[in-house]
Amino acid sequence: MLDDLYRQLIMEHSRTKRNHREIDNGTHIHYKNPTCGDVMTLYWKWGPDGILEDVSFVGEGCSISMASCSMMTEMVKGRSLEEVKAMRGAMEKLIREGKEPGEIDLGDALSLAGVHRLRARHNCALMPWQALDRAFLK
Numbered sequence: 659m660l661d662d663l664y665r666q667l668i669m670e671h672s673r674t675k676r677n678h679r680e681i682d683n684g685t686h687i688h689y690k691n692p693t694c695g696d697v698m699t700l701y702w703k704w705g706p707d708g709i710l711e712d713v714s715f716v717g718e719g720c721s722i723s724m725a726s727c728s729m730m731t732e733m734v735k736g737r738s739l740e741e742v743k744a745m746r747g748a749m750e751k752l753i754r755e756g757k758e759p760g761e762i763d764l765g766d767a768l769s770l771a772g773v774h775r776l777r778a779r780h781n782c783a784l785m786p787w788q789a790l791d792r793a794f795l796k
């Protein structure tokens with residue numbers, strides 16, 4: 659079952675969070691999901707070539723939010739602003755509308771597709787992306 663595989667991926671990311679650390683000399687912001695109480699501090703560092711050199715987070719919250727944070731850091735690291743914007747839009751469609759993007763590779767974050775059916779958890783899955791909005795996307 660694809661659902662089981664997806665659930666396992668979410669649990670695995672929430673237990674073993676990728677890039678769960680601070681960045682020395684990085685910029686950071688705090689972000690809170692008002693719906694569920696999930697909290698995160700997002701760290702990032704741009705490289706001289708306009709590429710996100712490093713992205714990390716420190717956070718606490720439900721498994722959906724922590725898995726989504728972990729997946730986000732893997733997706734955006736090494737990407738340009740334009741690429742991150744495209745991913746941001748694709749994640750919004752995936753979670754809010756349940757639409758999988760054909761042209762953008764969301765990697766492990768595709769496993770969050772089922773969250774579409776859980777309206778109360780939309781903000782959990784989108785938390786790291788909303789944090790990016792506040793950080794530099796919007």
Ligand code: ZN
Pocket residue numbers: 691694695696719720721722723782
């Ligand atoms: Zn949550």
